[in-house]
Amino acid sequence: MKVIVCVEDRGGMLFNGRRLSRDRLVTLDMLVEAGRERLTIEPFSAKLFRGNMTSVHPVENLWEEEGCRGTCLVETSSLKGKEDQIDTLVIYRWNKCYPFDMALRIDLDRYQLEETCEFPGYSHEKITKETYRRKEA
């Protein structure tokens, strides 16, 4: 399973129950990450893909057997304890500090950083994209 998350500089993901930021070029890149498959999303994320809903597959619970497959965008649920299910982790960094009250919690020591790239977003000066693969046990 490949999981995509977006974080601010301190690992924040959500504030007051809302996403911290969005950028249409990041959203497009997520669809590219999913390749030919539909990107699995939480219903919360549907707003990001308006006009492109045929490319996504909303599921109520990503971590149940039916939801947990392919490439998933995770915005609201914790990754803590899900390391065994996540083979690849893609982190988009906004390179900004936003307020947050829910942060990314995952044991990154279990992953190997394989690739880093930077690109300008539509409304963000610099987006950093990191791809991690889970280390062999």
Added chain:
Amino acid sequence: MNRVWDNEKTGNLPMDLRRPERERQIRKQTVKHAIRKRSGLSALALVILLSMLLSGCGFVYVDDSRQEESTAQGGLTVVEGSSAEQNSDGKKQDTTGASGDNVDASGDEAAYLSWETFCWADVPAFPGRPYLYINEGVPFFTEEEIEDAENEYYEYYSPLDELGRCGYAMASIDTALMPTEERGDIYWIHPTGWQKESGYERSHLIAFQLCGENDNEKNLITGTHYLNGIGMLPFEEMVGDYVRETDTRVLYRVTPIFEEEEMVARGVLMEAYSLADGGEDICFCVFVYNVVEPSEGKLIDYSTGKVYEGQLEIDTTAQEAVTYIVNRNSHIFHYPDCDGAQSMSEKNKIYFEGTREEALKAGYTPCPNCQP
């Protein structure tokens, strides 16, 4: 079309009364509505209330006819049946132990906070982090304010009061308001309480990146870096990036909160609401504290702006759900009241919510002193 309101005629009134009459009428209706909601209280609750009043416990329930008088005193808090108490400093402390999000423990009580009467006594004691939710994070905007902001973008800066202090600044943030040029110098502006070589920053109420308003003295207060760069900036970035990305408007208001006649604000109340989606994406109401970063061991004399040596008191009961403070570099986790956490620079802090086991599993090491 850009609209700038500037009602100089009301410049000598206390901050809470400095607004166009029409706006005040709207607010009075809102307060009336909130108070009317209370009319359904049980007789028992009223008896308790009367007992509280008679015992002089410090809480006052007022009807609308008393609203303005109490507001002018700057100390009105319509709280009833709350578990909140005031200490000798007039600061409210949450005695429920349940949350530091709001000065009142329940959503019902929260309906009694209003922007018009919001004052320093309504702000919880400093929790050791730059901001706290107020009114459960819901801004105090009225329907009329939202409607106005939907119709046209604008920016408004209150006239300075008789002491030369800023009042609230409000805007319907739109890409058309945002600057197209680099920010210029503002060193010649000395907001109230400004002291040279005290490490202060001239803090915009509405950030330059949101409104392009740079050297307007009605938009600048004396603030610490903790207020300006650590507390307010993340909210400004969030709103600015959202408006740039979606090309939609955000209703935005920043209100400096002064205690009586002090010259330096104790902090600012920040509110924002995304208009295109009814607050679905942007919706917050927070108080950001104007203090020197706790690790620096300095305090502010808010009457003069002078900064002196001293240790800021931190109310650890208002830490919300944060269980541990983790050092970003050392990966050591502490109890929030541990010296190691309190002396840690804010930029190095990670607020960790979870159990000890979860902290260990996340790869963090327990502090040998506080032994969490």
